[in-house]
Amino acid sequence: MTAAATNRLIVGPFNRVEGDLEVTLDIADGVVRDARVTAPMYRGFERILAGRAPEDALAIAPRICGICSVSQSVAAARALAQVAEVEVPENGVLAADLVLATENAADHLTHFILFFMPDFARPAYAGRWWFDAARRRFAASHGEAPSILVPARARFLHVMGILAGKWPHSLALQPGGTTKSIDPGERVRLLSILAEFRETLEHVVFADTLENVAVIGTVAALDAWAESRPFDHGDFRLFLHIARDLGLDRLGRGPNAFLSHGSFGLWPAGAMVDGTPLAFDPAQVAEDISHAWMETASIPDADKQDAYSWCKAPRLGNRVVEVGALARQVIAADPLARDLVAASGGTVRDRVVMRLVELARLVPAMENWVRALKPGAPFCVESPLPLRGTGIGLTEAARGALGHWLEVESGIIRSYQIVAPTTWNFSPRDAAGVPGPLEQALAGTPITPGETTPLAVQHVVRSFDPCMACTVH
Amino acid sequence: MSALAADDIGLVRALARFGIRLLWHPSLSEESGAEALAILENAAAGRVRVDALCVEGAVLTGPNGTGRFQMLSGTGKPLSHWIAAIAAHARAVVAVGSCAAYGGVPTATGNPTDAVGLGYAGGDCGGLLGADFRSVTGLPVINVAGCAPHPGWIVETLADLSLGDFDSARLDHFGRPRAFADHLAHHGCGRNEFYEFKASAAKASDRGCLMENLGCKATQAPGDCNIRRWNGYGSCTDGGFTCINCTSPGFQDPGAPFQETAKLAGIPVGLPLDMPKAWFVALAALSKSATPARVRTNAHADHVVVPPARKPPKTP
Numbered sequence: 001m002t003a004a005a006t007n008r009l010i011v012g013p014f015n016r017v018e019g020d021l022e023v024t025l026d027i028a029d030g031v032v033r034d035a036r037v038t039a040p041m042y043r044g045f046e047r048i049l050a051g052r053a054p055e056d057a058l059a060i061a062p063r064i065c066g067i068c069s070v071s072q073s074v075a076a077a078r079a080l081a082q083v084a085e086v087e088v089p090e091n092g093v094l095a096a097d098l099v100l101a102t103e104n105a106a107d108h109l110t111h112f113i114l115f116f117m118p119d120f121a122r123p124a125y126a127g128r129w130w131f132d133a134a135r136r137r138f139a140a141s142h143g144e145a146p147s148i149l150v151p152a153r154a155r156f157l158h159v160m161g162i163l164a165g166k167w168p169h170s171l172a173l174q175p176g177g178t179t180k181s182i183d184p185g186e187r188v189r190l191l192s193i194l195a196e197f198r199e200t201l202e203h204v205v206f207a208d209t210l211e212n213v214a215v216i217g218t219v220a221a222l223d224a225w226a227e228s229r230p231f232d233h234g235d236f237r238l239f240l241h242i243a244r245d246l247g248l249d250r251l252g253r254g255p256n257a258f259l260s261h262g263s264f265g266l267w268p269a270g271a272m273v274d275g276t277p278l279a280f281d282p283a284q285v286a287e288d289i290s291h292a293w294m295e296t297a298s299i300p301d302a303d304k305q306d307a308y309s310w311c312k313a314p315r316l317g318n319r320v321v322e323v324g325a326l327a328r329q330v331i332a333a334d335p336l337a338r339d340l341v342a343a344s345g346g347t348v349r350d351r352v353v354m355r356l357v358e359l360a361r362l363v364p365a366m367e368n369w370v371r372a373l374k375p376g377a378p379f380c381v382e383s384p385l386p387l388r389g390t391g392i393g394l395t396e397a398a399r400g401a402l403g404h405w406l407e408v409e410s411g412i413i414r415s416y417q418i419v420a421p422t423t424w425n426f427s428p429r430d431a432a433g434v435p436g437p438l439e440q441a442l443a444g445t446p447i448t449p450g451e452t453t454p455l456a457v458q459h460v461v462r463s464f465d466p467c468m469a470c471t472v473h
Numbered sequence: 474m475s476a477l478a479a480d481d482i483g484l485v486r487a488l489a490r491f492g493i494r495l496l497w498h499p500s501l502s503e504e505s506g507a508e509a510l511a512i513l514e515n516a517a518a519g520r521v522r523v524d525a526l527c528v529e530g531a532v533l534t535g536p537n538g539t540g541r542f543q544m545l546s547g548t549g550k551p552l553s554h555w556i557a558a559i560a561a562h563a564r565a566v567v568a569v570g571s572c573a574a575y576g577g578v579p580t581a582t583g584n585p586t587d588a589v590g591l592g593y594a595g596g597d598c599g600g601l602l603g604a605d606f607r608s609v610t611g612l613p614v615i616n617v618a619g620c621a622p623h624p625g626w627i628v629e630t631l632a633d634l635s636l637g638d639f640d641s642a643r644l645d646h647f648g649r650p651r652a653f654a655d656h657l658a659h660h661g662c663g664r665n666e667f668y669e670f671k672a673s674a675a676k677a678s679d680r681g682c683l684m685e686n687l688g689c690k691a692t693q694a695p696g697d698c699n700i701r702r703w704n705g706y707g708s709c710t711d712g713g714f715t716c717i718n719c720t721s722p723g724f725q726d727p728g729a730p731f732q733e734t735a736k737l738a739g740i741p742v743g744l745p746l747d748m749p750k751a752w753f754v755a756l757a758a759l760s761k762s763a764t765p766a767r768v769r770t771n772a773h774a775d776h777v778v779v780p781p782a783r784k785p786p787k788t789p
Contacts, residue, residue, distance in 0.1 A: 010547060011506050011547065012506060012545075012546030012547030012548075013499070013505070013506070013509055013510070013545060013546045013547055013548075014505055014506070014546070015499055015500070015502050015503070015504060015505040015506075015509055016499075016500060016501070016502075016505065018500070020543075020544075020545065020546050020552075021546055022544075022546030022547055038546065040543070040544040040545070040546045041533070041542060041543045041544070042533070042542040042543075042586060043533070043542075043579060043586060044542075044579065044585030044586045045578075045579075047582070047583070047585040048578065048579070048581045048582045048583075048585065049582075050582070051582060052582060052730075053730035053731075053733075055730055055731070055732055056730055056731055058731075058732070059717060059731040059732075060578060060581070060725075063577075063578045063620060066475060066621055110477070114477075114500065114501060115500070118503055121503070122503065139503070140501060140502055140503035141485050141495070141501055141502070141503075142485075146483070146485075147483075147486070150477065150478075150482070150483035150485075150486075151481055151482045151483055151486075153477070153478065154477070154478035154479075154480075154481045154482070154483060155481055155705070157478050157704045157705075158704050158705035158706055159704075160704045160707065161702060161703055161704030161705045161706030161707030162705075162706045162707065163712075164707065164712055165703065165707040165708055165709045165710075165711055165712015165713065165714060166703035166704055166707045166708065166709065166712065167475065167703075167704055168475055168621055169620060169621055169719075170709075170712060170714070171709070171712075171714035171715065171717075171731075171732070172712045172713060172714055174677045174678075174714075176677065177677075177678065178678070178713070179677050179678045179712060179713025179714045180678070180711075180712050180713040181678060181713070181775040181776045183776060183777075189706070300536065300542070300585075302536050302539070302541045302542075310542075375776065376776055378678075378775060379678055379775055380676075380677050380678035380775065382676050382677075383677075452506065452507045453505055453506030453507050453508065458505060
């Protein structure tokens with residue numbers, strides 16, 4: 001990090017984000033005037049996939065990332081399923097949903113306890129009335145919350161051991177369904193794992209039932225819920241009090257435009273710009289490379305003029321959109337999500353709130369899916385591929401919309417394009433000079449004099465739950 | 474992220490039992506930006522003792538040897554610079570995962586980023602640090618291979634190092650700790666009865682042996698994957714899919730699709746490592762002819778269709 005010139009600050013590396021990230025800030029009058037977000041790594045996965053057998057995408061694509069591994073598998077399997085034109089049997093749909101929901105829920109929890117909250121335990125906040133509680137609960141590595149919730153997450157991931165063999169990097173998710181059939185004993189074990197996880201969430205994170213949290217439908221109801229018990233009863237409540245004290249409901253305002261691919265049949269696909277819902281058409285997704293070190297969509301050019309990131313700039317019909325749990329719930333017309341963004345357009349508080357509310361909704365849904373599994377009925381059908389065809393695999397990773405665009409010719413992959421959630425959120429400027437979502441969200445962020453790694457900037461960056469590894473696949 | 478679930482109590486606590494403290498971890502440490510760089514600079518200058526430098530991920534040396542495909546943000550320098558500088562002072566260097574060990578998936582299909590491992594480029598000694606590299610304590614790069622490696626392999630290797638009597642005899646010919654690499658993924662496979670009778674799966678989700686048709690390399694793959702459980706209950710073959718030998722250099726380019734068995738004249742090319750081919754073929758033919766109907770039927774189903782034989786109750 002250097003403080004070059006008078007008011008330019010280069011911030012990095014960012015701890016507690018997945019992968020590497022650098023942010024260049026132009027600062028005037030104590031606030032960020034202009035931000036440039038740089039992904040400093042190029043990985044070439046799209047070129048690695050081209051020329052291989054199409055099914056090899058099932059082994060290669062998840063290995064883009066050790067945290068969104070299953071999301072990448074789901075997108076690859078769906079793209080292949082479209083080429084093969086197969087219908088996945090009901091058990092296969094349920095099992096794949098369970099595996100994806102396990103990853104999403106584990107990621108939401110990991111983000112909250114390990115990546116996002118430890119910033120409030122930093123010495124810079126020592127004078128705040130809530131600091132002692134934040135320090136006790138969330139100090140990186142040795143806080144009380146990680147000491148309980150990291151083991152709880154590990155035991156929750158036993159769902160993966162049963163349904164997917166292991167996590168990350170499972171080949172259980174196939175175009176025709178899942179490879180692991182579940183017998184009655186395993187179904188019981190799955191319910192036990194979920195029961196234990198629910199208990200920990202209700203006891204530690206929410207200090208309330210998941211159902212009570214899931215139904216919070218307005219900002220006023222959220223505030224009332226926060227006030228209904230002492231401020232440190234449950235880590236979610238502690239966060240809400242910190243958020244109010246620090247004005248996180250006004251920090252990191254995004255583009256007020258959202259995209260979701262839809263997930264689990266619970267939440268539909270769609271887009272919304274400035275409060276107006278739009279239908280989602282994958283054909284409207286285009287990647288702008290005007291400010292990326294890219295010569296073409298897949299071929300790098302490290303010396304390109306005006307470029308400052310390895311990240312491309314996906315746009316939905318030329319529009320900058322934000323993706324993630326907040327976007328998913330806004331698009332699903334969730335009353336709380338809509339109420340949050342109506343006032344603010346999407347801020348640090350909103351992103352974190354909807355991640356935790358979504359967690360409270362996922363676990364009960366998972367319990368229902370396990371009960372719906374039918375031991376003895378098929379989990380997978382054969383999915384032979386034609387020699388040519390195209391497929392689009394759309395899904396939602398924890399951190400937002402993920403899409404795989406696949407083209408098969410002569411029985412091999414001709415082209416494979418991946419648009420990952422953080423590629424949307426952390427995109428650089430496009431040809432029209434419009435900044436990406438994080439770049440917009442950082443504008444106006446206050447900087448305290450003398451700060452070299454500004455805390456408010458870190459809150460904004462981490463509120464998106466970025467995965468840089470996927471971004472620069 | 475897989476390591477975070479180590480021993481079901483988490484990486485930090487699993488290591489703390491052995492007095493191991495993380496100097497800095499990109500996902501777990503509080504320090505960010507300037508504070509993080511200060512730690513790295515101290516380590517690179519030898520001002521702070523580093524018992525083990527653990528590196529995840531391949532080192533991207535492109536384009537044209539500049540390392541600009543992988544810069545450490547805030548420093549203007551490629552990550553390779555930082556790894557080499559800290560490795561020079563570290564008492565041990567541990568490559569966590571097959572990418573850091575051998576290059577792994579980024580080196581597949583033409584290696585577009587000129588990726589290498591720390592001590593190997595593919596199956597050849599060398600890589601970023603060079604074939605002659607030895608850490609301060611005289612050890613070559615320790616390769617906790619696997620994609621991803623089992624969390625237990627990572628924790629146990631670091632814990633073993635902390636006990637003070639680790640030597641290179643505990644590593645195999647590809648630098649992998651023998652503690653897990655002396656086993657094969659095949660050992661303890663739940664499909665063993667199907668393997669014995671060569672009752673093979675024909676399609677995804679079949680219960681039969683995955684070796685003959687679906688590309689399984691467990692009989693050649695180092696790792697105790699089926700002895701120790703993954704995520705409490707699982708393994709690749711228990712999960713219904715094939716072992717792709719992810720602990721070995723070159724696994725990313727198997728020469729055939731991952732989920733298909735390469736064959737020559739109908740016989741799998743990749744037979745068990747140390748078995749004479751003629752014997753294998755002869756035994757396979759013999760065991761196939763002896764396969765019980767129960768095993769043959771179940772091999773082609775996703776659940777047990779015919780349970781082990783029980784004598785029917787006598788009817789009066």
